[in-house]
Amino acid sequence: EPEVTQTPSHQVTQMGQEVILRCVPISNHLYFYWYRQILGQKVEFLVSFYNNEISEKSEIFDDQFSVERPDGSNFTLKIRSTKLEDSAMYFCASRTTGGDQYFGPGTRLLVL
Amino acid sequence: KNEVEQSPQNLTAQEGEFITINCSYSVGISALHWLQQHPGGGIVSLFMLSSGKKKHGRLIATINIQEKHSSLHITASHPRDSAVYICAVEKTSYDKVIFGPGTSLSVIP
Numbered sequence: 001e002p003e004v005t006q007t008p009s010h011q012v013t014q015m016g017q018e019v020i021l022r023c024v025p026i027s028n029h030l031y032f033y034w035y036r037q038i039l040g041q042k043v044e045f046l047v048s049f050y051n052n053e054i055s056e057k058s059e060i061f062d063d064q065f066s067v068e069r070p071d072g073s074n075f076t077l078k079i080r081s082t083k084l085e086d087s088a089m090y091f092c093a094s095r096t097t098g099g100d101q102y103f104g105p106g107t108r109l110l111v112l
Numbered sequence: 113k114n115e116v117e118q119s120p121q122n123l124t125a126q127e128g129e130f131i132t133i134n135c136s137y138s139v140g141i142s143a144l145h146w147l148q149q150h151p152g153g154g155i156v157s158l159f160m161l162s163s164g165k166k167k168h169g170r171l172i173a174t175i176n177i178q179e180k181h182s183s184l185h186i187t188a189s190h191p192r193d194s195a196v197y198i199c200a201v202e203k204t205s206y207d208k209v210i211f212g213p214g215t216s217l218s219v220i221p
Contacts, residue, residue: 031206043155043198043211056208089153098205101145103155 002026004104006092012110016081021107023075023092032075033093033101034067036060043091049075082111115139116212118199124218131186133215135199138180142205146173146184147198149214155198158184189219 005024013019025032034046047057049067066078075094079086092104116137125131135144146158159166159173161182166173170189175182186193199212 033208035209035211037153042213043200045208045210048208050206091155093209095206100157100160101202101209102157103147105154108153 002102004092004094004102006090006104006107008107009105010108010110012112013082015084015111019079019082019109021077021079021090021092021109023077023094023104024073025075025092025094026102027073029094029096029099029102031055031095031097032067032069033095034077035091035093035103036088037091037106038085038088046077046090079109082109084111087111114213115210116199116201118197118212118215120215121213122216122218124220125189127190127219127221129189129219131189131193131217131219133184133197133199133217135182135184135212136180137182137199137201137212139201139203139210141177141201141203142207143202144175144182145198145200145202145209146171146182147200149196149198151195158197186217191219191221194218 007022032049035043037043047061048055064080068076089106091106093101095101119134143162148156170187172185196214196216198214200209
């Protein structure tokens with residue numbers, strides 16, 4: 001069965017460092033999403049991406065965040081200068097129009 | 113105000129019990145999702161439904177669009193069902209998913 005993959009599974013970084021979280025969506029999917037879950041809280045939407053551009057972003061997704069689909073298969077989330085409060089589980093998801101959303105296994109980010 | 117609410121927040125059941133988790137939402141939706149999150153953190157989609165009822169194994173999901181309410185039932189519960197069950201909605205067919213707070217289920221032998 002096709003699946004969304006994410007790398008790395010865990011990342012530890014120092015405050016102020018840049019991190020790039022990578023996702024490989026399912027190959028025929030057209031819509032891509034990033035969500036995050038701070039420990040003990042509910043999952044929150046960050047950004048959606050379609051047709052090589054951001055279609056919607058939440059107020060969490062400020063100038064420190066960016067997304068890219070550099071090569072037609074990978075979908076990346078970059079945090080330019082990490083803060084302690086960026087520590088969370090980050091989930092990538094993809095879907096076709098009207099289809100179910102498939103979630104990746106997540107990347108657990110810890111900012112020290 | 114949260115757009116998606118769930119009850120109960122926590123649930124402990126004996127193995128074999130019938131379990132019901134409820135979800136209510138306040139917005140117009142195109143579909144509702146039930147998801148499972150295990151302690152390791154990964155999210156698995158259980159159901160996506162826009163009307164009626166779906167069944168998969170021991171899991172049954174129902175939705176009442178008029179009442180803006182959905183239920184997830186687990187029959188003959190088992191310790192391996194222990195997880196967080198999350199209700200989530202989407203407003204359009206390509207939209208982001210809006211997550212509820214989750215219901216933490218523990219099934220004890």
